[in-house]
Amino acid sequence: MKKLTRFFWFCSGAYAPLLEKSPTETHKYVGIGGTVFFTGLLAAISAGYALFTVFQSVWYAIGFGLVWGLMIFNLDRFIVSSMRKRNNAWAEWRMAIPRLVFAVLLAIVISKPLEIKIFEREINRKLDEKKTEMIAQSKERLKLGFAEINDLEAKKDSLRAEVEAATVFRDKLQKEYDFERFGTKSDGTSGIVGIGTNAKKKEQQLDAAQNDLNNLKAAHQVRIDTLDAQIQRLTALRQAEFDKIQPNIDGFDGLAARLDGLQVLTEESNAMAMANIFIMLLFVAVETAPIFVKLISPRGPYDDLLDLAEHRVKSYTKEQTVKVDGSSDKRLRDFRTSLDIRPEPL
Structure with missing residues (x-):
């Protein structure tokens, strides 16, 4: 159980040593990490099905699906981990808006192949009608x-x-x-x-x-x-x-043909159109959930510890900068003294 918890911490982009010092925050980041992980898993399944319709090969579908899922997982993890809780709500929302837009785009991309799979029977019927017409x-x-x-x-x-x-x-x-x-x-x-x-x-x-x-x-x-x-x-x-x-x-049953069939179905049936919209909204909700959790949750001890850790790094950097500058100035003075530099007579 502890390994699973730490894995979800990793998925959330949290720094585990600081999070261990904030026990009240652990469940929140487990939830965020789980959402990020399962979003990446759904993205892998979605891409695998989409690529199977293109290449008609299980191994190509598995390979490219895993790559796509890992990429989406990494992007979601970066989006969540790069959001910081500040004391300024407007600054937080301004920082979150581009991330929300990107998350919505990812959700739409992920949802489409799965919508095609969900409505596969209806789409097959439309494809058969189209094939008959083409014949x-x-x-x-x-x-x-x-x-x-x-x-x-x-x-x-x-x-x-x-x-x-x-x-x-x-x-x-x-x-x-x-x-x-x-x-x-x-x-x-x-x-x-x-x-x-x-x-x-x-x-x-x-x-x-x-x-x-x-x-x-x-x-x-x-x-x-x-x-x-x-x-x-x-x-x-x-x-x-x-x-x-x-x-x-x-062979008229590729990804583009199925997308076209799905569009025809949604145009012909209001029920299909509503179902299509709700499925897409579900994926949008799942994809944007970690960002909204970060936005609506109050500032916690983990954020304070993270700010403190960053402040220590900044302070240490300033100290080292002063030391390096002082050492450099001292070496320059010693160098000038050793050369006994005097102004030249006019």
Whole structure:
């Protein structure tokens, strides 16, 4: 327990020998040191996750996360340890304001990757929607780049339309022939039952139409098969181009994409926006807590001992300065005396 206490003293930037002489101050600096330590720990976790999304490597994430966490820990420790309790409240706040601004910036930087992790499921859903949109846009652009496919499909449709028209004409003649045979009266039939002159004429017309239809189908089928082969070749080329783009779309889940997804979520949902703000404010509160503790806590025995220690150093420095100056002056006088320096005659 004592080692843990001294470790948190170190984290708070306090001078342990003086703090041991102020037992009433120990708990305050343990709390400050614990806040600084856990802020650095959260910074390491946050940076580790952020860098994992960038490098996709656990070891890179651990390494850079530890470096970032140690840097934030050192900065927080410096900010807290450099704040001194004075008898002038305005002077203390003036000294604290730039440190508070810097602490808020650090809190925002630390909180963002953790916000991304907290809302990971929602962000993944947004990324999937974005990927679907990107796939659709890529396919549309490729269609514009392979416009020949549409032209070939249009030619196929034209050939099929001609075959369909010939089929409709053959079916019409078949209907008239059947009406003529069975004596059904219509505009184009006589209404007499049996195979008469009109029925034979219509049979000849039907046979000719069927023959033309068969020839047209055979000729157009060859052309359609040729067009299908061309379409398949161009479709394969288009698919190959899309396959080149597909990995980039699948890999659209980096840090920038997730930040963009988080922004979209906060714009679409007021609840998400409020949750995002409160999480960020939580980290701001944690990051600025040691500074506010220093500001609002009264001046204690540790501050008096620290001032006394500094005063002793200043006094000792002044004494040594006077001694050095006196010794220097004495050596100069002795040097001049040894040279017997006299003014030169005019």
